[in-house]
Amino acid sequence: MEKEKKVKRSVYWNPYFGGFLLGLVIIFTFYITGRGLGASGAMKSAVVAAVDAVAPEHAESNAYYSKFITEEGSPLNAWLVWEALGVLVGAFVSGAISGRLKLKVQHSPKITAKRRLVMALIGGVLFGFGAQVARGCTSGAALSGMAVLATGGFVTMLAIFGTGYLAAYFFRKNWI
Amino acid sequence: MGPLIPNGIIPEQWDFVIAILIGLAFGFILEASGFSSSRKLVGVFYGYDFAVLKVFFTAALVSMIGLYYMDYLSWVDITQLYVHPTFMASAIIGGMIMGVGFITGGFCPGTSLTGVAIGKIDAMVFTLGLMIGVFIFSEIYNLISPFLTRGDYGNITLDESLGIPADMIILAIAIAAIAAFYFSDIVRGKVKKVFY
Numbered sequence: 001m002e003k004e005k006k007v008k009r010s011v012y013w014n015p016y017f018g019g020f021l022l023g024l025v026i027i028f029t030f031y032i033t034g035r036g037l038g039a040s041g042a043m044k045s046a047v048v049a050a051v052d053a054v055a056p057e058h059a060e061s062n063a064y065y066s067k068f069i070t071e072e073g074s075p076l077n078a079w080l081v082w083e084a085l086g087v088l089v090g091a092f093v094s095g096a097i098s099g100r101l102k103l104k105v106q107h108s109p110k111i112t113a114k115r116r117l118v119m120a121l122i123g124g125v126l127f128g129f130g131a132q133v134a135r136g137c138t139s140g141a142a143l144s145g146m147a148v149l150a151t152g153g154f155v156t157m158l159a160i161f162g163t164g165y166l167a168a169y170f171f172r173k174n175w176i
Numbered sequence: 177m178g179p180l181i182p183n184g185i186i187p188e189q190w191d192f193v194i195a196i197l198i199g200l201a202f203g204f205i206l207e208a209s210g211f212s213s214s215r216k217l218v219g220v221f222y223g224y225d226f227a228v229l230k231v232f233f234t235a236a237l238v239s240m241i242g243l244y245y246m247d248y249l250s251w252v253d254i255t256q257l258y259v260h261p262t263f264m265a266s267a268i269i270g271g272m273i274m275g276v277g278f279i280t281g282g283f284c285p286g287t288s289l290t291g292v293a294i295g296k297i298d299a300m301v302f303t304l305g306l307m308i309g310v311f312i313f314s315e316i317y318n319l320i321s322p323f324l325t326r327g328d329y330g331n332i333t334l335d336e337s338l339g340i341p342a343d344m345i346i347l348a349i350a351i352a353a354i355a356a357f358y359f360s361d362i363v364r365g366k367v368k369k370v371f372y
Contacts, residue, residue, distance in 0.1 A: 012216075015230035018209030022231060023238025025201045030243055031251075032186065032194055034179030035258040037202060039286030040306065047310040064317035082192045086199020087206070087286065088293045094207035095294030103295040106214060106372070120214075120298040123281015124288070124305020125312065127274050131285060132313040133324065134270025136260060138284040141267070143232065145260035147239035149333040149342055152262030159271025160278060161220075167279045168221035175218050175282075176370055 011098075026147050033079075036144020040131035042084030044068070108175055119174055134159075178252035203290055212290040214282025214298060215372035221279060223367035226360040233353040240346050264327025281305065 012018075029037055048068045052059040059065040095101050107116035131137040134156050136145070142160060145153015180186040181194075209231050210216045219225025247254035278284060281302045283291060288306070291299025313320075335342040 012210035012227070013205075013208045015209060015227045016234050018205055018227075019231040019234025020238055022202070022205050022209075022235035023242065025198060025205065026235060026239035027242040027246070029198050030239075030257050031178040031246065032180050032198075033191065034182040034256055036260075037198070037286075039284070039289065040310075042289075043285060043303070043306045044310050047307050047314065050307075051311070051314070062314060062317065063321065064314040079191060079195045082195035083199035083202070084289060086196040086201075087203030087289045088199075089196075090200035090203025090205075091207035091212060091290035091293035092203075093200075094204045094290075095212065098208070100207075100212070100294050103297065105297045107298065108215065108372075116298050117301045120281045120283070120302040121305040121308075123277045123279075123283070124302035124307075125309040126277030126305075127281060127284060127302075128277075128306035128309020129313045130270045130273030130275075130277055130309075131306075132270070132310055133266045133273060133320075135263070135266065137274065137286070138232075139286045141260055141271075143236060143239075146236040147243060148254065148257050148259050149240060149335060149345065150260040150262065151329065151332045151334050151337045152264075152267045153260050154334060155262065155264065155267040156271040156274075159268050160275045163272040163275025164221050164279050167276050168218075171279045172222065174280075175215065176222050176224070176368075 026144065029144075030147065036140065036147060037083070038080045038136065038140035038144070039084065039087070040128065040137035041080035041140060043128060044132070045078070045081050111174055115174070177250060178246070179256055182256060202286070203293065206287055207290040207294065211287040212294050212296060212299070213372065214291070214296075215370070217284075217287060218279060218282050219370065222370070223363045224370040226357075226364060229360055230357060233356065237346075237350055237353055240349070244342060244346060259331040259333055262327075262329040262332050263325055264329065266324045266326070269323075277309075 026037060045068065048059065048065050051065055052069055059069060105113040105116055107113055134141050138160060142153055142157035146157060177183065181188060181191060210227055216225050217228055220228040243252065243254060246252040283299055283302045285306055288299045288302045292303055334345050338345065
């Protein structure tokens with residue numbers, strides 16, 4: 001009984017159900033705000049705010065940071081920051097309901113936790129850089145772009161997943 | 177008619193409340209679908225778990241069919257919706273860099289946030305990496321900015337790019353997605369199971 005309960009608790013949603021609800025959220029977002037979802041934009045705002053706090057002169061003279069610093073000194077993309085805070089809370093609630101709250105490094109048994117963390121850091125740096133190049137990530141460029149048939153959204157989606165498949169062979173020992 | 181805030185039907189002060197509510201739903205759905213687990217996410221690249229393919233394309237289809245239908249019913253003016261601009265060179269190169277980042281780090285920005293929320297240390301390190309990546313980009317921005325505007329097509333949509341009506345494109349994507357769902361189940365049946 002105890003074991004059965006434990007197995008049941010870790011089960012995820014049916015992917016088509018999750019995808020359907022996510023689609024409704026995207027429709028709702030466009031219907032209300034006229035724009036799509038985003039995720040990497042919040043990280044950009046965090047970096048801009050941090051650099052602006054530590055070295056304000058540098059931030060203002062830099063051509064990229066200065067685009068996102070408003071006159072009051074707060075990063076422009078505040079909408080995405082509020083949305084990201086909502087994501088954190090929403091995910092926490094879902095994890096709490098399903099008994100998935102646990103401080104841990106998740107990795108394949110074939111690699112060490114340290115290796116996993118090093119790869120996570122490298123992957124994060126690449127993803128953060130790439131998302132700035134493409135002006136959005138899987139959420140803002142690919143998913144929200146596809147919802148309104150933006151050509152760039154489809155191109156970026158194909159580039160992300162196509163390259164993922166091409167590179168998967170070389171990284172297989174980290175995962176399987 | 178929608179979009180509601182740009183047309184003044186909902187006052188702009190509600191913008192941030194709505195941002196939090198949308199974020200709540202977004203984060204809950206991603207986590208409940210298992211996207212807080214990097215090993216589940218990368219399953220799509222090794223054939224042992226196709227949740228990413230199914231969630232992502234179902235969401236894309238529901239949203240494009242829904243928005244175009246709402247436009248047809250005059251509930252929303254689709255021409256007022258923000259279309260992500262297409263800069264061909266940076267869309268391809270940026271996507272490729274993200275693809276390598278995905279298979280290396282096991283997350284994307286939104287999913288890593290859901291991992292952070294439930295205590296995944298690898299997701300926290302990935303998120304730190306994201307910020308370092310943004311920082312590096314910003315510091316070398318002057319160096320690479322000429323490249324970033326190559327192949328500027330503006331806010332172009334697929335029907336304009338291909339010269340095919342939007343409804344035909346959506347129908348083709350729907351058929352392709354259903355075929356992909358069908359074949360992903362066949363592949364999954366043949367690939368060695370991975371437990372995580």
